[in-house]
Amino acid sequence: MSRLAATFEALAESGRKALIPFITAGDPKPDFTLPMMHAMVEAGVDVIELGIPFSDPMADGPVIQRASERALEHKMSLRRTLTIVSEFRRTNQHTPVVLMGYVNPIEAMGYEDFANAAQRADIDGVLTVDLPPEEAEECSILLKARGIDPIFLLAPNSSDERIKKMDTVGSGYLYYVSLKGVTGAGHLDVVDVENKLNQIRGNTGLPVAIGFGVKDAQTAKTVAGLGDGVVVGSALISKIEANLDDQERAKQDIIELLTSMRQAMDSV
Amino acid sequence: MTEKYNMPDERGHFGPYGGMFVAETLIPPIQELNAAYQQYLQDPEFIAELDADLQHYVGRPSPLYHAERWSRELGGAQIYLKREDLNHTGAHKINNTIGQALLAKRMGKTRIIAETGAGQHGVATATVAARLGLECVVYMGAVDVARQSLNVYRMKLLGAKVVAVESGSKTLKDALNEALRDWVTNVDNTFYIIGTVAGPHPYPAMVRDFQTIIGREAKQQCLAQVGRLPDALVACVGGGSNAIGLFYPFIDDHSVKIIGVEAAGDGVETGRHSAPLCAGRPGVLHGNRTYLMEDDDGEIIETHSISAGLDYPGVGPEHAWLKDTGRAEYVNITDTEAMAGFHALTRMEGIIPALESSHAMAYTMKLAPTMSKDEIIIVCLSGRGDKDMQTIAQREGIEL
Numbered sequence: 001m002s003r004l005a006a007t008f009e010a011l012a013e014s015g016r017k018a019l020i021p022f023i024t025a026g027d028p029k030p031d032f033t034l035p036m037m038h039a040m041v042e043a044g045v046d047v048i049e050l051g052i053p054f055s056d057p058m059a060d061g062p063v064i065q066r067a068s069e070r071a072l073e074h075k076m077s078l079r080r081t082l083t084i085v086s087e088f089r090r091t092n093q094h095t096p097v098v099l100m101g102y103v104n105p106i107e108a109m110g111y112e113d114f115a116n117a118a119q120r121a122d123i124d125g126v127l128t129v130d131l132p133p134e135e136a137e138e139c140s141i142l143l144k145a146r147g148i149d150p151i152f153l154l155a156p157n158s159s160d161e162r163i164k165k166m167d168t169v170g171s172g173y174l175y176y177v178s179l180k181g182v183t184g185a186g187h188l189d190v191v192d193v194e195n196k197l198n199q200i201r202g203n204t205g206l207p208v209a210i211g212f213g214v215k216d217a218q219t220a221k222t223v224a225g226l227g228d229g230v231v232v233g234s235a236l237i238s239k240i241e242a243n244l245d246d247q248e249r250a251k252q253d254i255i256e257l258l259t260s261m262r263q264a265m266d267s268v
Numbered sequence: 269m270t271e272k273y274n275m276p277d278e279r280g281h282f283g284p285y286g287g288m289f290v291a292e293t294l295i296p297p298i299q300e301l302n303a304a305y306q307q308y309l310q311d312p313e314f315i316a317e318l319d320a321d322l323q324h325y326v327g328r329p330s331p332l333y334h335a336e337r338w339s340r341e342l343g344g345a346q347i348y349l350k351r352e353d354l355n356h357t358g359a360h361k362i363n364n365t366i367g368q369a370l371l372a373k374r375m376g377k378t379r380i381i382a383e384t385g386a387g388q389h390g391v392a393t394a395t396v397a398a399r400l401g402l403e404c405v406v407y408m409g410a411v412d413v414a415r416q417s418l419n420v421y422r423m424k425l426l427g428a429k430v431v432a433v434e435s436g437s438k439t440l441k442d443a444l445n446e447a448l449r450d451w452v453t454n455v456d457n458t459f460y461i462i463g464t465v466a467g468p469h470p471y472p473a474m475v476r477d478f479q480t481i482i483g484r485e486a487k488q489q490c491l492a493q494v495g496r497l498p499d500a501l502v503a504c505v506g507g508g509s510n511a512i513g514l515f516y517p518f519i520d521d522h523s524v525k526i527i528g529v530e531a532a533g534d535g536v537e538t539g540r541h542s543a544p545l546c547a548g549r550p551g552v553l554h555g556n557r558t559y560l561m562e563d564d565d566g567e568i569i570e571t572h573s574i575s576a577g578l579d580y581p582g583v584g585p586e587h588a589w590l591k592d593t594g595r596a597e598y599v600n601i602t603d604t605e606a607m608a609g610f611h612a613l614t615r616m617e618g619i620i621p622a623l624e625s626s627h628a629m630a631y632t633m634k635l636a637p638t639m640s641k642d643e644i645i646i647v648c649l650s651g652r653g654d655k656d657m658q659t660i661a662q663r664e665g666i667e668l
Contacts, residue, residue: 055567056441056553058448059291065435077565103289104552108566130289130552134279153292157455162295180293181453 003096003124004149004172007046008207008228017265018173018229019044019220020209021236021258022100024051024067025084026076028240032247036254037088041095043255044262047209049127049231052081052101059129061181063234066241078105078114082121089122098125098151098172106139115142125172127151133169140169153177156196160203167204173229174204179212188213190222197226216257217264224265232261273519273595275586280469280556283592285585288468290555294448297455302470304375309477314370321366322481325399326356328363330482332489332646338616345499345639347632349619349649350486352510359622359651360482360510361392365461367478369396372459379403379458383447385412385440385506386576386624387419388651389463394428404428407446409439412576419655437570440580444554464507465584468555472584479513486646487517494644500525502635503648504627505598506542506578508587510650519595528587529631531573532600542571544583545591545598558585574603574659575623577651605630607663610653622651623659 001009011018021040025033037048053071057064078101085097099118106114106128118126126143128136133152140150149172154163157180166174178193193210200208210223211231223230236254243250280286288298308314322328331354335347352360365382372380380397382404384390390406397404406423410432413420423430436442444467451460465472465479490498501518503511505528518524530543541547544559551560553568561569561581573579590596601609606623609630614620621629625648632647639645653660661668 053567055436055569056445058445058554059293059452061449062435069436072567077567079565102552104560104562104568105566107551107557108562108564129291130555132288132290132292132295135287135289155291155293155296157296158292159296162292177291177293180455181449 002147002149002172004047007096008173011046012228017224017227018046018209019258019262019265020047020049020229020231021045022049022051022231022233023236024053024064024071025081026053026071026074027067027237028070028244028247030074030076030080033084034087036251038092039251039255040258041092043258045258047096047098047229049098049100050081050085052078052099052105054102054105057102061234063237063241067237078109082117082123085121085123096124098127099123100127101129103128103131111139111142115146115148118143118148119146123148125149125151127153127175129153133165136169144171151175154200156180156192160199163200163203167206170206173207173209174200175231176200176208176210176227177212178210181212188219188223193223193226217260220261221264221267230261230265275589276469276473280473282586282589284550285558285588286469286472286556288555289552289557290468291452293452294468297451298468304371305470305474308371308374314374318367318370321370322363326362326366327354328481329485329489330354332486332493334493335617338613339636341616342633342636344636344641345643345645346641347636348490348498348644348646350482350514350646352482352648352650353619353621353625353652357392357395358654359388359392360479360513361389361463362395363481363513364463364475364478364509365389365392365396368459368461369400369402372402373400375459377457377459379405379454380461381405381407381447381450381458382461382463383407383440383443384463385443385579386655387412387416387423388577388655390428390430391419391422391426393461394423394426397428398426405450406430407433407443407450409433409437409443411438412440412443415659416576416655418658441568448554464509465512465586466507466554466556466558466582472556472586475509476512476516476586479509480516482510482513482648483515483517486514490644490646497521497524498644498646499523499639500527500635500645502527502529502628502632502645504529504578504624504650505545505583505587506531506580506624507582508584510648512584512586514646514648515590515596526590526596527631527635528596528598529627530598530600531575531578531627532602533572535602536600540572541600542573542578542580543600544581545587546600550588553582556585558582558588574606574663575627577622577624578627599631601627601630609633610660619649620653621649622653623656625650
């Protein structure tokens with residue numbers, strides 16, 4: 001069983017939901033990421049989504065776009081992102097790490113070289129935003145053969161047929177994008193999400209993590225009541241952006257927010 | 269006899285190129301668009317409405333003009349110009365915006381968005397939106413807003429809202445990113461009119477189909493005027509919509525040589541250019557796989573060209589396929605050479621071409637003298653040069 005499947009299974013048995021932070025590798029500087037990952041684990045997160053910086057992040061809002069731009073200014077790359085995960089694994093063999101990004105840096109490395117490198121770095125899942133199932137087959141086969149879960153997105157306008165397809169091609173978990181729009185946008189409509197989750201549950205047995213619109217302990221708690229996991233990204237990166245001169249402060253603020261989310265989610 | 273050219277496949281692939289590389293949120297609207305497009309493509313009423321608009325609103329057919337004096341001066345092949353510069357709004361862009369806007373209307377969309385580089389596509393979109401009474405938002409890189417202020421003003425006069433995009437390199441590619449973000453957010457009422465043969469399927473095929481009016485007319489006109497097919501076609505390639513529009517109806521005519529001209533900026537060897545087919549490599553950007561300007565890590569790099577309309581790091585996926593199969597040849601022309609092409613056409617024929625089209629003119633100046641006097645080149649004069657007066661004056665140190 002993959003580390004992701006085992007994590008979600010253990011959580012389900014204890015009646016808890018996964019807290020899944022997203023940060024961009026190398027934001028604001030390359031040396032920030034590794035200690036931040038360890039600190040987030042101490043704060044009680046279950047899975048880490050690590051963003052691969054890309055020059056043209058079409059599905060992201062301004063907050064995550066700027067995180068990519070800051071990381072790229074310091075020459076962060078897919079290769080260096082993989083190195084960070086290898087270093088993380090020296091002292092942590094239990095927390096699943098999912099790489100999240102766009103397909104072009106992966107194509108530039110080559111699908112097979114990337115799959116091999118991801119396996120060596122002990123990556124658990126790969127979510128490629130602009131690689132829908134129609135285009136993902138070649139890459140997914142290589143990843144699955146190496147025990148890495150291809151993670152796919154679901155959207156508010158995904159049909160039953162589409163959800164069934166994701167159930168077939170995806171593994172680990174499905175990531176439900178709870179809003180039409182880009183990362184960091186708008187407000188969540190709880191009734192809409194609840195209805196959609198019912199539809200999703202009817203078509204897949206995979207765990208469902210919910211992202212987009214999770215801003216604070218309250219929204220994390222609400223979302224935890226609906227899905228199997230809560231993804232928080234832009235709200236964390238905003239803390240980095242607010243403290244560009246003081247990385248220690250940024251780290252503390254992120255930990256504080258994640259701790260409050262953890263507590264709120266566990267009190268459901 | 270080889271098999272008839274029939275691309276893309278039903279999932280939008282031109283060999284390894286093209287496709288549908290978008291986030292899941294965009295899959296349903298793209299499928300909806302594709303279904304509507306396939307339906308109306310077969311609908312005689314839709315086709316009749318489109319044809320009537322092209323005739324009475326755009327002013328088609330555009331002339332195929334024999335540039336006799338210029339041909340004589342160059343001493344080789346006879347040069348015929350396909351005069352897309354004479355279309356309403358001054359470029360080929362409106363052939364496509366008319367088609368997509370009529371489609372938007374049939375689909376019940378009330379809001380139009382577009383990206384633009386030089387502003388020609390933005391103006392062509394704002395124009396059709398005004399005519400159909402649709403809300404219109406145009407995304408334009410902040411750098412382009414500054415260097416194409418005249419077109420920004422035209423769009424505003426036409427009632428469009430122009431949004432200056434401040435992210436990334438603040439040029440066309442970033443405007444496209446921002447338009448895609450808008451579309452993802454407002455999919456229910458919004459139609460995204462992409463201006464070139466890029467983007468996810470069905471855009472490359474759909475924009476091509478709307479632009480093939482250029483090549484269909486040129487073929488008929490050439491047969492009527494000269495009595496035979498041309499020997500060569502020349503067109504500039506940024507995203508490549510005017511080029512594919514001219515080339516497509518001739519792809520199965522194997523005696524016709526097809527040449528696309530990319531922007532070499534300061535020269536391909538300097539790295540400061542916009543010539544992905546000549547000097548880039550395959551990758552994925554803006555929903556399709558094609559040749560790109562990128563670094564070793566797969567990050568998109570900045571492009572350079574005197575012409576804002578060619579200043580784009582990708583190119584339509586069908587051009588990538590035509591290059592790999594050898595059916596078309598892709599060459600490049602520097603800023604300096606394009607300026608020479610600009611002046612030559614202006615002084616020899618009394619036609620002021622757009623800087624984009626000037627790249628095609630500059631290559632024609634190299635090609636024509638290598639051909640015999642009874643051979644024929646059709647060059648796409650994709651737009652008129654009025655919008656470039658500021659840029660040209662500035663480059664030549666003249667204050668207006």
